[in-house]
Amino acid sequence: MQKGSLIKLAALCGVPFIMVLGNSMLIPVFPQMQSDLGITQLQVGLTITLFSIPAGLTIPILGFVSDKIGRKKVIVPALILYAIGGTVSGLAPLLMENPYNVLLAGRVIQGIGAGGTGPIAMALVGDIFKGSERSQALGIIEAANGIGKVISPIVGALIGLIIWYALFYVYALLAIPIAIGVWLAIKEPPLETKDRTFKKYVGNITTIFKQKGKTLLGCYAAGSVVLLVLFGVLSFLSDALENEYGLTGVVKGFALAGPVLAMSATAFLSGRYLQNHMKKMKESIVLGLAMSVIALAMITVIKNDIVFFAGLFFNGVGAGLVLPAVNTLITSSAPLEERGGITALYGSVRFFGVAAGPPAFSSMLEVSRMFMFGSGAAMVALSLALAAFTVNEKEIFDNQAKGEEGDKVGDKQDKQDAQDTQDNDREEENKVNWALAGTVSIIKRFIPKLRKREENKEE
Template sequence: MQPTANNAPENAPQTPKGLIQDQNLLIIFAIALIAILGVSSVTPTFPRLADALEVPPQNIGLLVTVFTFPTVVLGPVLGFLADQFGRRKILVPSLLLFGIAGTACAFARDFNLLLLLRLLQGIGAASLLSLSITLIGDLYSGDRRTTAMGYNASVTSVGTASYPIVGGALASMGWYYPFALPILAIPVGLLVLFALHNPEPKARLNLQEYLRNALIVLKNRQILGLFLASAANFVLLYGAYVTYLPQLIEESFQTSTFTIGLMLSSVSVAIALTSSQVGNLARRFSPQTLIRISFGFYGLALLLVPFMPNLLLLLIPTTLFGVGLGMGFPSIQTLLAELSPRQYLATVMSVNGTFFGIGQTLGPVMMGLAFAMGGINSVFFAGVGFAIAVSIIFRYCVCM
């Protein structure tokens, strides 16, 4: 059996009108918001947690590491299981595990126990983001798919910007209060079980046949190019932007951490506004073109950063960076959904999630080398070169 192109349900309406009111899409939004809850909502409480549990500062980051590690290792396995047994059979137990283990963290008063619970919560989180994107690929096609991907990126951007504020407010009452937020995953799991109406795999393939055909799909030159683009997005986001922009702001403008947080949130605002319009952009430009344009925005934004004389003007490159992410990220997801046969869609999206993790891991290391060689400004110039190189590879070596 050879892989065939993925198509949405034949009876799905193809006009974007009214999409935001679709019950299935609203449930997908809820899954995506739970998927990004596990890190951004709890990092504001880390200083208080470290004091309360007497954790050395160099060890506090383990709370993030043990949570994200299962996504890199288990993501493709869970994607395979979702392709074989159905999306809901993976999503429902994952959401329940996320909710139970995550909420239990609020009652832990030993750091080692907290790490164990975070690991279990991370196992629950491992499939959530990739399967939320998979569901969009299952349910929608054409303009509806592109628009839904954009809306989903907008929602997650709003969550990414909002969760630290909510977590910080809860942490002011006690370090453990932000860890109670994962209880919200339990009702979301029940919604998936009883209210989500999605097409599930109709037949299971022989394992050997499945793996052989999945490998054919994953070797597709265009899909490999999209994996590269996904990893590159996170190299630039977590390397140049998240890791080193705060340091540049603090060194250049001697401002407060609150102001630094506001500057970082400007990217989330730009992502949300741009990705909500990516469906309209897709009617004028192909997803491939939007991805190439997005890397142009990254390069321009990073080139401008070292030359901004004040915080107000620094909003120009941060906004440009967010615009790039807002058009590029949903376009990558849309193209992956279009190129992937439905019976392998969850596997492809989960492997793509693994490339997210690779980008998150390599970004700070690569930009750290640039910093060691030439100082803070060299980080952003290295980011420009990286963005240009990826754009060239994407255009000429991947034939997109």
């Protein structure tokens, strides 16, 4: 990859990275936020919900707008809006006696900005890079996304040591330089979709759903439910680590990163496997959902610290098995011209899952902890049953193979791109495996303390 391409890619990598920080970085400071503002755990969870819902609603709209006026003209204002929202949320606790409502308003503004960042940056990568460079660029963009997911709880815990609302200033401090970098470094090619009408945009998506709606329904449900449960569990875990286990600061951040790291590492490995085993997509989805059901069910019925943390770890592994297969099936369900609409809709559904997780788990916790985890297991079980009866990867890939000649050429290029991505991902995979080994080492040191805690309980 040439130097000019690397500069463009470096600028674009910041866009999905900062979007991932939007939710995950806040979770470690939930207890401090709840204490300082005098609010409930449900109200704390709304800081994620009222970020994710506006993002989910605006992604398809801003995706269409970017097809009409250009990607950069959407991404840069969206990043500025993201920074403004973070500043509003950060200044509210500093300047106001009752800042909660204004803080939430800032999060809504941030969410609207987030809708014009990550998904459109991915489309811009596809516009700029061609052939093997495209697959390499997309692999690096995904790596930036994964790194953001893993480090965000740790960064959040570190910054939270200063004061919890300092996190909102970080959003602004990062978003503005990234916006400037995108504006200066990126020169967009002419858009081939600028003359497409909104009616045609909707019509194309409707046609795809008529043909492949059952499989898409199962995939959308699986992707949204695993993220709903993951963020619901992380919201609960943030409070439990501090109040039940006495973990604070960076140690707490590493503990919160555990389930996310399990998900990211598994996603790297399963994604690599599935590139050469395309007919194993449904098996991966079903296996991942089944693993999550078993893990959550074990937490529900066995009240033991070791089972609890092991269950959270394997729930993350289950999510890592589900998401790469779901992503591949969804992106393969449409030809290139309609792929943006289908993936934008999927991005919205994912955001809605993230939005629902914290308030749903907080509400269920008011009944009991057993009810909360049992309900989580039931939701995943329902998505498992739906996926088992609706997902048909043969239909997706057979229809893809029967497309027009241009689509066939595109598919061959996609396969070559996937092969090129394998080589590019090895280095990132090694980094993830190293981090995973470190986490396992920490868990091993923590297990004797958990056992001693259990023995003390018995005494």
